[in-house]
Amino acid sequence: MSAMAAWSRVRAIAAKDLVAERRAKANVVAVTAFGALTLLVFGFAVGPDTATLRATAAGILWLAVLFSGVLVFHRSYQLELEGGALETLLLYPGERWEIFAGKLLANLCVILLVEVVVIPLSLVLYSVAVPDTWPALLSVVLFGTIGFVTLGTFYAAMASRSRSRDVLLPLLLFPMLVPVLLAASEGSAALLVGDPMGDAGTWLRLLVVFDVIFVLASLFVFEHIIEA
């Protein structure tokens, strides 16, 4: 029973955040545009050689997702702080971890939405064909995104309340995301250009382990880092 109650609270918080996002459409659109722009700019930096573009596509795609994501996470707490809504949110019955789970879910939806645009665009811009193994590619994208959004949502809870938050979030987040970035871009690259060594499965397992560890750790520790 209490599990049902917890789930309904998690859902309510996620729905609240998503409604706020939907009403401010401009934000998701701007973040997506920024992701697309990142792809374009990296394309210029790498040069027009098709073979080089294809080889670097997966890594650049994940960098574009990372850079856009940083813009999303702040907002998740910024809205609460501006309206003084956090105090009320913390006063509601329920556990603190449910707030984190709700925000995690909402951020996951937003980032996946950004990826729906950015991933196909990267395939076009970097002239990569959709591989036959696309279901595996989707699972690499999903688990990579879960790990990324978990740590992003967690660290943004601190960074968005401190001085110089704009530099603090990537500073905290990016070193921690090295395993995700490596596993996601190596896994995607293996699936995009063919996977003769069967590496993709290993990278996928690493992503799943990372996700499990940090989702659990965040749920446990979150109550210590959030306060009115």
Next chain:
Amino acid sequence: MTARAFPQKITPAPHAFLLSSWHILGLIAPVALIAAQAFGVLLSPPDRDMGHLQKIMYVHVPAAWNAFIAFFIVFVASVRYLWTKDEHHDLLAAAAAEAGAVLTALTLMLGSIWGRPTWGVWWTWDARLTSTAVLLMIFASYHALRAFTEDPERRARWSAAVGIFGALNVPIVYMSVRWWRTIHQVQSSPSTVDPAYAWGLRLNAIAVLLLLIYFVAKRYEIARIERLVEVHRDEAALRSEVAHA
């Protein structure tokens, strides 16, 4: 009200054994390091391939090991802080993180100096190099967070979270980067080096460990004094406000 267990006096404190031992350690640790270095450098023969360049190992490897010990202290002290909310654990974690970051930086720099003549490059995207650099970045951001957060109670809670997450990530970073690529030679330990070098390595590891304990203890004590000054200054400010009102 938040329960703040911070004492208003300098004397009895947890980790007091650190405070009482540091005077003696401040003498023992440097002497031990000099002796161990002399032992390693003077008594071991030059390496067949690397010649005397191999002597870098006597600082590089002990520094790397002890950096891991320092980060383990950060992890344990951070968990204990969140558990007990006793500020002393936070100060100990911060002290260990600082010493650990210094040792990690030392490891990287010496590795680089060694790598230039041995591998022909200052830096290479090898597994152990890269994961050590990531480790350094994680703990650099730990200190950035501390510097940017003014409220001491919030600073303690936040940096405990970052310390725990960073330590949890160390094995994952290491695994992921190792799968990514490896050219670093198998790491040196007394079982992989020639017996002629093993004792030099062991002695230096112990000497650097003593130095680490001394640094952490000293830094911990300074942090405690800084916090006490902060507490007293706040109190004095409050008192003068009340007097003027």
